Amino acid sequence: MASTQQSRILRVGLLQDGRIIEERHLRRPGDFTVGQDAKNSLVLPLPDLPASFPVFEYRANQYSLVFNADMKGRVHLGSSDVDFQALRADGMALQRGDQYVLPLQESARGVVELDGDLSLFFQFVTPVSETDTPELPVDLQGGVWRSMDRVFFGILAASMLLHFSCASLIIASEPPAEPELSLDELPDRFARVLIPTQVEEARPQVTDTAQTAAPTEEKPKANDSENKPATENTTRQANAQEAAAKRAEMVKRVAGKGLLKILGSSGSSGAGAFADVLGGSTGGGDIASALAGAGGVGVATEASLGANGPRGEGTGKVAGIGDLGTSGGGKVDLGSSKKEVEVSGRVTSAAPEVESSDVDREALARYVKARLKAIQNCYEKELKRNPSLKGKVMVRFSIMPSGRTGDIEIEENTLGSDAVGSCIRTVIRSWVFPFKPDDEVPVAYPFVFSPAG
Structure with missing residues (x-):
């Protein structure tokens, strides 16, 4: 066996x-x-x-x-x-x-x-x-077709046939003709990109004199050395005429201004005074003789500084510095400075809603009441713009384990002023609470605002 x-x-x-x-x-x-x-x-x-x-x-x-x-x-x-x-x-x-x-x-x-x-x-x-490979019976031998997933193979073959058919159809078809568009047919958005707007440059205006003189300048000159002195004389005369024109325009502009108006009202003497003031007098005229014909105007000298009497032909009076007293009942109103209207408001806070025992409600209320002034400033800033502003703001925030504030939301705002709510959020975000809870603690805190006067 x-x-x-x-x-x-x-x-x-x-x-x-x-x-x-x-x-x-x-x-x-x-x-x-x-x-x-x-x-x-x-x-x-x-x-x-x-x-x-x-x-x-x-x-x-x-x-x-x-x-x-x-x-x-x-x-x-x-x-x-x-x-x-x-x-x-x-x-x-x-x-x-x-x-x-x-x-x-x-x-x-x-x-x-x-x-x-x-x-x-x-x-x-x-x-x-061990070197020979054993052969299985024919009915038990496997093959590629027997080991293949026939459902998957069928789906793969159908997908490849569809994709190759579409690709062959696209390659065989002719591409559509693209019409050529003129500039008038382009949409405005393309026209603005393709044809940017050009800023027209300012062109110098050519006067008739320059146009008339242009052909003359193109003519060749026989002797430049002979025409050079004549050109310099012409240039000097033109500059002198231009300076005289500017001077006359300046005299005309300031003729009716202040002291020059008085000086200009005395005839020929005034003309000399203008010449002295503007620095264009060549005859050495005296300012005293220029002012001699002005009524009510005198020239202060050393001898007359202390006396109060008539001078000149007018009825004017010369006063010394010591005679310039402050007698008289006149008062000068320099204008009162603007004063900002004081506006004050009241802020009261109710008991907060705390959803955890890790934070003492009374301690939280004392902490917030000590900082109500900043909340009041937010309200008074908008109260100056709207004196009838009053209402209630419910702020919901969370106290993080680090003592900082987490998400801050304005749950209710009957004031109708988003600026006050935004300011309150900014103030509360800067607070650091003396509490260190194990987890985030939600808090709802109401503030009631009303005008003080």
């Missing part, structure tokens, strides 16, 4: 839907176990299988099939197939506890059903050399 067993070896394969997915040849006799444990001969992660189950045992130079009452399968013995239930009922398999053991001959072969579509097949075969 030993020599017979050595001539043939046990072949075990794993079937799924009738296809062999794994195969083992037990060249060295020994037990063949299946289960979820990694030490088994064949690892199968099936929940109904134990950690390790010996399907084939090798004892006394002979293999035995081991199965339990729940397992199903069939074994070919001699010329007939016998299932596990018949083996148990006829006593052909020896019972060992809750397992049954069936000794196997070299002609035995069969199938053991494991779970669902998985099953084990076994048979004894002649061992082949």
Whole structure:
């Protein structure tokens, strides 16, 4: 028997839907176990299988099939197939506890059903050399077509056919003709980009005199050296005339201004005074003689500074600096400075709503009341613009574990002024509370505003 067993070896394969997915040849006799444990001969992660189950045992130079009452399968013995239930009922398999053991001959072969579509097949075969590749039966041999997902292959083939057909149609079709647009047909937005607006440069205006003199200048001069003195004289005369014209225009502009108006009212003497004031007198005229004809005007001298009497032909009086007293009931109103109207308002705060015991409500109220002046300034700033501004602002914010304020929202604002709400948010954002809660604490704080007067 030993020599017979050595001539043939046990072949075990794993079937799924009738296809062999794994195969083992037990060249060295020994037990063949299946289960979820990694030490088994064949690892199968099936929940109904134990950690390790010996399907084939090798004892006394002979293999035995081991199965339990729940397992199903069939074994070919001699010329007939016998299932596990018949083996148990006829006593052909020896019972060992809750397992049954069936000794196997070299002609035995069969199938053991494991779970669902998985099953084990076994048979004894002649061992082949390790260099030779064993061949499976034709009906069990796999191939490219059998191992391919036919549904996926069909979808892939249809998609490629559709894409190649569309690409061939696009390549074969002629591109549409693009009409050439003129500048008048372009939309305005393209016209502004393509044709930027050019700023017209100011062109110098050519006077008739220059136009008349242009042909003359183009004529060749016979002797430049002879015409050079004449040109210099002409230039000097033109400059003198231009200076005289500017002087006359200046005299005309200032003739009616202040003292020059008085000077200009005395006839020919005034003309000399203008000449002296403007610095254009060449005759050495005296300013005293120029002012001699002005009524009510005298020239202050050293002898007359202290006296109060008439001077000149008019009724004027010369007053010294000491005579310029402040007598008289006249008062000069320099204008009163603008005073800003004082506007004040009242701010009252109700009890806050605190949603955590980590923050003391009374301590929070004292902290906020000590800083109500900043909230009041926000209100009074807008109260100057709208004296009837009053109402309630409910601010909802959160106290972070660091003591800083988190999200700040204006939940209610009956003032109708967004500026006050924005200012309050800015003030509260700068606060650092003396509380260090473990988590973010939401707080709702109401403020009531009303004018003070």
